[in-house]
Each structure stands twice: as structure tokens, then as C-alpha cells.
Amino acid sequence: MKKTVLALLVSAGLFGGLTITSANTEAATWHQGTPKALRGTWKTKPNRFFGNVVFTIRIGKNYSHAMGSDPDFLNKVKYQYLGHHYYKIRGIETVYSHKPTTRYFKWDSKHHIQYNTTRSMKYGESYYR
Numbered sequence: 001m002k003k004t005v006l007a008l009l010v011s012a013g014l015f016g017g018l019t020i021t022s023a024n025t026e027a028a029t030w031h032q033g034t035p036k037a038l039r040g041t042w043k044t045k046p047n048r049f050f051g052n053v054v055f056t057i058r059i060g061k062n063y064s065h066a067m068g069s070d071p072d073f074l075n076k077v078k079y080q081y082l083g084h085h086y087y088k089i090r091g092i093e094t095v096y097s098h099k100p101t102t103r104y105f106k107w108d109s110k111h112h113i114q115y116n117t118t119r120s121m122k123y124g125e126s127y128y129r
Contacts, residue, residue: 028080030079032078033079034063034064035079035081035087037107038105039059042057042129044127053068055125057115062076064089064091066115074089074090074091074092077089077090086105086106088104089105103115103116112127112128
């Protein structure tokens with residue numbers, strides 16, 4: 001009888017301890033700079049709509065500069081890894097608004113990335129090394 005009561009108390013204690021403990025999940029952390037996989041110079045194929053302009057993105061340790069028909073400079077950048085090779089890069093836009101701006105990148109391979117200003121990468125611009 002004592003063993004049965006003791007077994008019930010121990011199992012109730014273990015079950016109670018399991019329900020009290022919860023798994024802590026944290027959001028993705030922000031890292032200073034840019035991911036090493038994205039650094040370098042990336043270019044599009046010539047765009048006929050814009051008069052065969054080749055758009056270029058230069059991603060360094062603390063900046064992301066997109067050039068083509070209109071400059072888009074981000075300085076003092078930090079990034080967040082969103083999973084499945086998606087990166088969210090936030091920085092200060094230094095040419096026009098001087099406000100925090102967010103860009104999204106998807107690393108497809110060491111020779112191909114996609115760039116977009118929204119979370120959806122469905123219509124992202126493709127850049128190549």
C-alpha cells in the first residue's frame with residue numbers, strides 16, 4: 001500500500017513539474033553588420049526596360065549599397081537570419097529619408113541571391129556574381 005501511494009505521489013510530482021516547465025523560444029537575434037555569405041558585388045543581367053542598365057549591389061561588412069538608375073544606400077546595418085537562407089537587413093538610408101529601412105535577401109547559392117524590399121521573395125530581383 002505504501003509503495004502504491006509513494007508511486008502515485010512521485011508520478012504526480014513529475015507530471016506537475018513537466019507541466020510547469022515551458023519551452024522558452026526566442027525570436028531570431030539581431031547581429032551587427034552583414035552575413036558573410038552576402039558580402040561582395042552582385043549584378044543583375046542587363047534590364048531592357050531601363051535601357052540595358054545593370055543594377056549592382058555592393059554588400060560590405062557595415063553597408064549595403066544598391067546602384068542603378070537610383071541609389072539606395074544603407075549604412076550602420078544589422079541583420080536577422082529568418083531561416084531557409086533568408087536574411088532581413090536593417091540600416092539607415094543615407095541618401096533620401098535618413099530613416100531606418102529594411103531589405104530582404106535570399107541566398108540561393110554562392111553565385112546567386114534574390115533582393116526585395118518586402119518579406120515575400122516571390123518577385124525578388126535576381127543578382128549574380
